[in-house]
Amino acid sequence: MAIQVAKQSLRQRIIAAREQLTVADRTRLSHAISVRIANLNAYRTANTVLAYMNFGAEVSTEKWVQQALRDGKCVLMPKVNCATKELDVYRVTNLQHDLAPGKWNILEPLVERCDKINSLQDVDFILLPGIAFGRDGARLGYGGGFYDKLLARIKNVNPSYCPALVAGAFAIQLVEGIPQETTDHKVEWVVTETETIKV
Known part of the structure; x- marks a missing residue:
């Protein structure tokens, strides 16, 4: 229980x-972060990327996702499956037409417009949301375990495969x-407005 209390306290603080x-600051910093992510070699060489749409005061991802579509990437996005408590993944080609507010009012793929992707073995690059990150790659999410379960699913199918x-x-x-x-799964890169940290 102690670890859960510590996590929750850290979540609230961050x-x-x-x-x-301010909204202006978040917009400016998000732009700088998006540019840094787009300059990563791992992104430039990726064919298929798994992205997400931000909510609340998160780093804005919309411009980066638009960039990925313009760059000709295959863009995948998650949708919360309330029955399985896991994330289903769909291909998105147009942010205006393919998304609608879902659980927690986060923009998610519309199942009637988007193709569901059952095999995630082609995903080269995953952009992960979270509340706090460490220089050691540690990630603190929102507590639902959705992304940790998704990453575990990917690794279970092919342990040697690593986007x-x-x-x-x-x-x-x-x-720290x-x-x-x-x-909990760690990330390989943490990209802020001022630095790109390779774990």
């Missing part, structure tokens, strides 16, 4: 700090000593 940023795991975060989201459990 979310509060993130919400202190690039990347997080875009404001510098204020960098934290994030509590970790055995089910």
